[in-house]
Structures are given as C-alpha cells and as structure tokens.
Amino acid sequence: MKISIDRETLLKPLQLVSGVVERRQSIPVLANALLKSDKKSFTLTGTDLEIELQGRIALEKISEAGEITVPARKLIDICKTLPEKAQIDLNFDGQKVIVRSGKSRFSLATLPADEFPKTEEFSATLEFKIPATDLRSVIEKTSFAMAQQDVRYYLNGLLFEVSDNQLVAVATDGHRMGYSSIEAKAPGMAQVIVPRKAVLELSRLLADTAGEVDVLFGSNQLQVKTDHYVFTTKLIEGRFPDYSKVIPTGGDKVLIVDRDILKQALNRVAVLANEKHRGVLFELQAGTLRITANNTEQEEAEEELNVNYHGGEMNISFNVTYLFDVINALNAGNMQFTFTNSDSSIRVEQEKSAENNNADVYVIMPMQL
Numbered sequence: 001m002k003i004s005i006d007r008e009t010l011l012k013p014l015q016l017v018s019g020v021v022e023r024r025q026s027i028p029v030l031a032n033a034l035l036k037s038d039k040k041s042f043t044l045t046g047t048d049l050e051i052e053l054q055g056r057i058a059l060e061k062i063s064e065a066g067e068i069t070v071p072a073r074k075l076i077d078i079c080k081t082l083p084e085k086a087q088i089d090l091n092f093d094g095q096k097v098i099v100r101s102g103k104s105r106f107s108l109a110t111l112p113a114d115e116f117p118k119t120e121e122f123s124a125t126l127e128f129k130i131p132a133t134d135l136r137s138v139i140e141k142t143s144f145a146m147a148q149q150d151v152r153y154y155l156n157g158l159l160f161e162v163s164d165n166q167l168v169a170v171a172t173d174g175h176r177m178g179y180s181s182i183e184a185k186a187p188g189m190a191q192v193i194v195p196r197k198a199v200l201e202l203s204r205l206l207a208d209t210a211g212e213v214d215v216l217f218g219s220n221q222l223q224v225k226t227d228h229y230v231f232t233t234k235l236i237e238g239r240f241p242d243y244s245k246v247i248p249t250g251g252d253k254v255l256i257v258d259r260d261i262l263k264q265a266l267n268r269v270a271v272l273a274n275e276k277h278r279g280v281l282f283e284l285q286a287g288t289l290r291i292t293a294n295n296t297e298q299e300e301a302e303e304e305l306n307v308n309y310h311g312g313e314m315n316i317s318f319n320v321t322y323l324f325d326v327i328n329a330l331n332a333g334n335m336q337f338t339f340t341n342s343d344s345s346i347r348v349e350q351e352k353s354a355e356n357n358n359a360d361v362y363v364i365m366p367m368q369l
Helices: 007-018 072-081 132-140 196-207 259-272 320-329
Strands: 002-006 032-037 041-047 051-058 062-064 066-071 087-092 096-101 104-109 124-131 157-163 166-172 176-183 190-195 212-218 221-225 229-234 253-258 279-285 288-294 300-306 308-310 314-319 334-339 346-350 360-364
Touching: 002 007, 007 032, 007 041, 007 051, 007 072, 007 087, 007 196, 032 072, 051 196, 066 072, 066 104, 072 104, 124 132, 132 166, 132 176, 132 196, 132 212, 157 196, 176 320, 190 196, 190 229, 196 221, 196 229, 253 259, 259 279, 259 288, 259 300, 259 320, 259 334, 279 320, 314 320, 320 360
Parallel strands: none
Antiparallel strands: 002 062, 002 087, 032 041, 032 066, 041 051, 051 229, 087 096, 096 104, 124 212, 157 166, 157 190, 166 176, 176 360, 212 221, 221 229, 253 308, 253 334, 279 288, 279 314, 288 300, 334 346, 346 360
C-alpha cells in the first residue's frame, strides 16, 4: 500500500473512525484502524466489535493498492502535530507503515489486515431516507435522558420507532424522559434500541453531514449510510417501556415562562444548591414563580419571576440538572410546564401555538427535599 494524501483530507475521517475504537481492549487489533486502498479509493475502518464505522476517501491517484492495520490514536496524533495543508505519504514496507511529511518521518507498528474483525453481514428489514439534520435533531433532543450502566439494560440507549411516516426517538433513565418526532417516509413499522455509545458516535458523524442519509433497520443491527461513511451498530435486545403511558396527559396547573429568563434564574440559584442532590424548589402562585435552593452550610438562594401561571398554589422540587437538560433541548421562546400535583411527574414542552406542533415532549419526576 502506497498513497499520498493531504492532512485535512485524512484527519477528519480518521478522527471519526477512531471514535469507535476502544482505548482499553483485550484484543490488540481493536486499537488499530484498518487502512485499505484500491484503484479508486482509500478507506479507513474502526470497530469495537459492537460498532463499526467505515470512511471512504476518493483519491485522484493511488500508487499501490493494499491493506493493513495501524494504531489509530498514534496516527491521529501524528496528523495533528503536522502543519495545516501538509502532504502525507503512507507506505507499507511489509513490516511497518512509514509516514512521511516534509522532513518528518514516522514508523508505525502494524498488524495484519486479516486479523481485523470481519463485519457481520447486514440484512435490512426496513430502509428509508431522512435528512441528516433531522436525524441528528431527534438524537440531540432526547439522548441526554439515556441511562448510564443501569441494570435495566434496555434503558442504556435510545429508542428509534418508525410508524405512520414518523421517526420517534425516546430516552429515559427512570427519572426523566425525552421524546421527539420528525417526519420520515418509511415503508413500515419497527422499533430498535441503539446503545448509548453508538448514539453519541452517530451524533458526531451527523454533525458535519449534509443532505439525506440512508437508515437501515435490521433484526439485530442498525446501519446509517452517508455519502462517505457507513455506520453500523449492534442493537440492545429487550423491550423498551411503553413511553405513551409515561407522558402525562392531564394536569390543571400550567406555567408558561420564557426559556432564557428561567435558565438565567436557575443558573444563579443553583450556585447554592446542595452538591449531592442538586435540588431546587418551585413555589407557584398566581402570576409568580419563586425558586429557592439551600445547602448543608445553611446557605440559601432565592429568585422570584413574574410568570404566566394558572392553577392553585403549589410547591414542587426538582433536580436542577434535569431542568437544565430540558431547557437546553428546547428552542428559544416560551416553555410550558403542566403540573398535576407536587408528587406527580410534570410535562414540559414549547408553549402551544399555531406554529408549534409540540413534536418534542419532556417528562421530569419531582424529588423530595
């Protein structure tokens, strides 16, 4: 294998591909990226046995075809230290990969390409196209609510559900839930649960992706194809909770408040919140929201806002981190809280209007201070 490529063309796909590579692993080849060149293109592949990402680079000229694996992190670090627009020559001499750029020379250890794990053959049961920005949007609006290392393994990921020409994304850790939907012309119905790491890596990939992507659901895999990448992940087996039963549909107490004003008030109050449970208290009465927090040092913070609130007087407490996550997921403008009582979960969304179809809904459980 012998190719010549400029630094920026190589660095971007290399960074994305290496994101799926585990820093600590028991199989040495999993720390490596598979480099493969043919007469038309150069591909890089990384995997952790659960996720695989393959990036394709079109090159005008490839001197010599071949394939080999090299340490992914070391190759990235080399590229980062080289000057911008530097030309990089990669040459496999039969034992090591020689990296040259200007007067710099690096020799990297290799492992044979045939030791690199082969991709499980993918068989799609449902396939559709969707704008990359739409897919990333539903991920960003919900993924913060995914559980981390929960014994209920099906919560450690993001639910994708396709039905009625809609793609729905749902995540919950049992304390809060995020729901977002977007139009998707998919020929069928299906549900898959995508693992947490795969969700985060897919979001990174979509950040710089324009146009439409192909989404393929399989029996135990999900695949997303862009113009230059193929992302494949295994799925979490299990049944996701019925999210429709979690979203409150009643509630006679409604609070409408500007998102940015509330966020600024919470930022100030949270300074003196208890570091362990991060609790803040909402005291609601007609036209007024009073937010307070205190800590073990007997310090207190208080903010009072003029708001649009209809309902009886009520006190309810929340983890302020959960509130921030929801606030950051919503667009600027007014947000709406719907309460039943101080012990029941609340519904949070953008203020209802003719322009807003409330495709994003959040649920937060209250806490006891």
